[in-house]
Amino acid sequence: MKKANMKKADLDTRMRQREVYHNLTLVPGMWTVVRLDGRSFSRFTLQHFQKPFDERFRDAMVCTARTLMQDLHGLYGWTSSDEISVLLPPEWNGFGRSIEKLLSLSASLASSTFSLQVGQAAQFDSRIWLGATLDDVLDYFMWRQEDSARCALQGWAYWTLRNTGQSTRQATQTLESTDAAFKNEMLFQYGINFNETPLWQRRGIGLSWQEVLKTGFNPVTQQEVKTTRRVLTTHETLPMKQEYRLWLDEQVQNI
Numbered sequence: 082m083k084k085a086n087m088k089k090a091d092l093d094t095r096m097r098q099r100e101v102y103h104n105l106t107l108v109p110g111m112w113t114v115v116r117l118d119g120r121s122f123s124r125f126t127l128q129h130f131q132k133p134f135d136e137r138f139r140d141a142m143v144c145t146a147r148t149l150m151q152d153l154h155g156l157y158g159w160t161s162s163d164e165i166s167v168l169l170p171p172e173w174n175g176f177g178r179s180i181e182k183l184l185s186l187s188a189s190l191a192s193s194t195f196s197l198q199v200g201q202a203a204q205f206d207s208r209i210w211l212g213a214t215l216d217d218v219l220d221y222f223m224w225r226q227e228d229s230a231r232c233a234l235q236g237w238a239y240w241t242l243r244n245t246g247q248s249t250r251q252a253t254q255t256l257e258s259t260d261a262a263f264k265n266e267m268l269f270q271y272g273i274n275f276n277e278t279p280l281w282q283r284r285g286i287g288l289s290w291q292e293v294l295k296t297g298f299n300p301v302t303q304q305e306v307k308t309t310r311r312v313l314t315t316h317e318t319l320p321m322k323q324e325y326r327l328w329l330d331e332q333v334q335n336i
């Protein structure tokens with residue numbers, strides 16, 4: 082090799098060695114959940130959406146979650162507020178299992194899809210959660226759903242107070258260190274029964290693959306042919322707690 086070429090190869094090796102995180106891959110045999118969350122969406126939604134919940138915002142989140150499910154070949158997806166979780170099976174083999182690729186591409190895919198949907202530039206971060214067993218995975222989704230219910234109650238309570246004329250500070254102070262019972266009671270006094278608010282606001286929206294039977298026609302044999310297709314289905318009325326766990330177990334096992 083000529084001296085100049087040797088130097089070039091040397092430079093290439095030295096530079097590539099500095100891509101230190103590129104060899105990080107998903108842990109073999111573990112379940113992975115990629116969770117994406119909108120960046121500074123408290124401020125972003127304040128400017129562009131109805132409070133506390135906006136169907137246009139929800140639809141853009143569902144569209145983003147569907148795109149992620151399709152692109153990553155997720156097993157189950159779930160979205161609530163500004164977050165999205167996508168479950169990947171232990172044997173998942175996308176992007177050579179590279180963590181850098183999975184995080185950066187999922188975040189950029191979510192950001193571009195959501196931005197195009199709402200017509201505003203928005204960003205998502207992305208993180209990885211690891212589970213050893215399917216039981217861990219069920220715990221994870223129960224955890225996200227419980228958090229979602231808590232945030233929905235907080236959102237309704239906060240915006241109800243704001244709508245009565247309380248300032249940001251007053252509403253925050255009124256709700257500080259209060260429990261769920263207090264918030265429910267307060268809402269009731271303003272004519273809002275929290276348990277009757279739409280389920281998607283409290284439980285989130287699920288996405289799973291369902292097999293559907295399709296009937297086609299074969300022009301050569303002049304016969305009907307039945308085939309199955311996998312269709313990505315959106316679940317807007319999810320069960321909760323133990324029922325959700327059982328339902329989700331079934332969804333994941335069925336794929």
Ligand SMILES: Nc1nc2c(ncn2[C@@H]2O[C@H](COP(=O)(O)OP(=O)(O)O)[C@@H](O)[C@H]2O)c(=O)[nH]1
Pocket residue numbers: 118119120121122123124126127130131132133134135136138139162163236
């Ligand atoms: N106006 C409005 N805000 C929403 C809606 N869904 C989620 N958000 C807001 O999105 C924010 C998400 O919370 P979080 O991720 O903790 O805050 P961030 O760090 O500012 O993104 C909360 O402040 C929610 O009120 C919606 O449908 N309408």
Ligand SMILES: [Mg+2]
Pocket residue numbers: 118119120121122123163
């Ligand atoms: Mg956020």
